Amino acid sequence: MEEVKTFESICNLLRNRSYKLTPQRQTILQTFLEHVDRHLSAEEVYMLVKHQNPEIGLATVYRTLDILAEIGILLKNDFGDGRSRYEFSRKDEQHHHHHLICLGCGNVSEFDDDLLESLEAVIIKRNQFKIMDHDLKFYGYCSQCGEGH
Amino acid sequence: MEEVKTFESICNLLRNRSYKLTPQRQTILQTFLEHVDRHLSAEEVYMLVKHQNPEIGLATVYRTLDILAEIGILLKNDFGDGRSRYEFSRKDEQHHHHHLICLGCGNVSEFDDDLLESLEAVIIKRNQFKIMDHDLKFYGYCSQCGEGH
DNA sequence: ATGATAATGACAATCCTTTGCAAGTGATTT
C-alpha cells in the first residue's frame, strides 16, 4: 500500500489521522528526511531543527516524535545511553533489523538477518510464549574504533 | 575457579576487593539470594530490604547494586520499563541467556540458546565489527497472559 | 582498642521526559 516515503506522503498520512500539519511538524519531518541513516535523540533533533526554526520548543519535538512513531514513520529505540533514539522506519522490511552499537564512538549501524525466526519458533514451542517483537543488539567496536581492542 | 555462589563466598569476594562488609550490604545480598530467579529493580530491592532493616537508604541500595554488578555478582539489565533491573549472575554460563519479557504482566523469564554465535561470526566478517557483548530480548505474552492475544 | 578511611542516610541536584496551562494556529464552515 505505502510505496515510498516522501515528504508529501507522510503529510497526507498525518492529515488522514487528523493531525494538523503545523510548520513545526513539517520542519521536524524534513530534518529526519535529511538524516534517514541517523539514530537521533530528541535533543539532537531539537538542535538540528532550531536552525530552521529557532522558536520551536523541546516539548514540541518530544510530542512530534511520539506522533511520528505512533503512525509508524519513526521507530523509537533504546540503545542504553539514557535517552530514546529515533530512526526512520522503512516499512518494507518485515522484521526490523538489528543494531551494532559501537562502544567506542557510540555510532549505531545496522544489520539484517532472518536467523531469529527459527529461534522464535523454538521459543514458542518450548516456553509457551507468544512473541510479538524482538530486539537484538550487539555491542562492540566498529572498524574505526577497533584498533586498541 | 568460583564454584557455587554462597553468601560466604560472595562476602569473601567483597573483602578481597577491599569493600567493607557492612550490614546493609549483607542484607541486600541476602535478599538477592532469596530471590535468585527474580529481576529486581532498585526500588523493589529497597522495599524488600526495608523489612529486615528499616533504616536503610535508597541511595545505599543503588550503591550496593552498583558494586555487586561491578564484581560480577549481579547483572544489570534494561528491559525498557524505565528502570534498571538486576539479576543474579550465574557465572557458569559462557554467553548469558536471553530474556522473554511479557507485555501483559511484565514478568521476565529466561531462555538459553547458542544460535547467536553463528550470527556473530557473520557480523564480524561482513561488518568489520568486533563484538564484545550482545543483548537479545523477546517481547510477547506468557502463557498466563496469552489468552486474549 | 583505635585511628584511618570508607560507607551510610538524608536530602539536594541532575538528567531525560512529560504535563499543565494560557495563548496561538490550522482547517473547516459560513
Next chain:
DNA sequence: AAATCACTTGCAAAGGATTGTCATTATCAT
C-alpha cells in the same frame, strides 16, 4: 475572508530514576 473550535504550541513546572554532597557513623587492619 472571517468566524469557529479543537488541536498545538512554548514555557515553566513536575515527574521519576539515579547520582552527588556532606556530616556522621561504622569497618577493619594495626
